[in-house]
Amino acid sequence: MNYYYLLGLVGAYLYGAMPFGYLIALSKGVDIRKIGSGNIGTTNVYRALGVVFGAMTLLLDLSKGFIPSYLAFHYFSGLTPLQQWLLFLAPIIGHCFSVFLRFKGGKGVATSVGALLGFDIRLVLMFVAVWLVTFLPTRWVSLGSILGIWSVFIFAFAILPFFPWALLFLAFFITWRHKDNIRRLMAGSENKTFLPWEQKKAAAGNS
Structure with missing residues (x-):
C-alpha cells in the first residue's frame, strides 16, 4: 500500500466520521444524542425533527459510503480487490466509530447502502425491496435493515464471481x-x- 492510498483510506474514514445527523440537529438547537434512541442517523433525526431534516441526514450519510466506494471500484486504477474493499468499508467504520464523537456514532445502514450503490446498484435494489417488504407491515426500521443487509450478502453470493467476504463482514x-x-x-x-x-x-387523534 502506498502513501497516496493510505491517505485516501484515512480520508474515507474521516468523511464517514463526519456526524451529519448530529450537526444538522445541532443547527436547530437539538442534541440528537439526547433525544429518542440517541442515535445520530436518519431515523432518529426524522422522528425528532421531521422529514426534511431526516432526508438531509439520509442523503449526506449515503454520500459518505457512495463517494469512496465509487472511486475505489470505478475510478482509481491499480487497486487490488483488498484495497478496494477496505475503501468500501472505511467510511462505514468511520460513521459508526466517529473520531469527532469520541468513537461513537450511528448504526451504519445509510452509509452502507451508499457504499453498495457505489459498487453495484443491483445490491441496493435488493436491499430496498427487502427493507420495504419488512418495514411496511411492521414499521420496524431496524428489522428491515438487518434483513435487508443479509439479503444483500446472499444475493451477492449468488451473482458475483467471487466470495463477497466484505459483504459477509458487513452483514455481521x-x-x-x-x-x-x-x-x-x-x-x-x-x-x-x-x-x-x-x-x-x-x-390529530390525540388532540
Whole structure:
C-alpha cells in the first residue's frame, strides 16, 4: 500500500466520521444524542425533527459510503480487490466509530447502502425491496435493515464471481450494531417509525 492510498483510506474514514445527523440537529438547537434512541442517523433525526431534516441526514450519510466506494471500484486504477474493499468499508467504520464523537456514532445502514450503490446498484435494489417488504407491515426500521443487509450478502453470493467476504463482514457488523434493537424486537418493545401522514393522523387523534 502506498502513501497516496493510505491517505485516501484515512480520508474515507474521516468523511464517514463526519456526524451529519448530529450537526444538522445541532443547527436547530437539538442534541440528537439526547433525544429518542440517541442515535445520530436518519431515523432518529426524522422522528425528532421531521422529514426534511431526516432526508438531509439520509442523503449526506449515503454520500459518505457512495463517494469512496465509487472511486475505489470505478475510478482509481491499480487497486487490488483488498484495497478496494477496505475503501468500501472505511467510511462505514468511520460513521459508526466517529473520531469527532469520541468513537461513537450511528448504526451504519445509510452509509452502507451508499457504499453498495457505489459498487453495484443491483445490491441496493435488493436491499430496498427487502427493507420495504419488512418495514411496511411492521414499521420496524431496524428489522428491515438487518434483513435487508443479509439479503444483500446472499444475493451477492449468488451473482458475483467471487466470495463477497466484505459483504459477509458487513452483514455481521450491521447486525451487531443493532444488538439493542434485536433485544427490543425479541421483547416486543422496539420503537416503530411512522410515515409523515401517519404521524399527523396520530397527532390529530390525540388532540
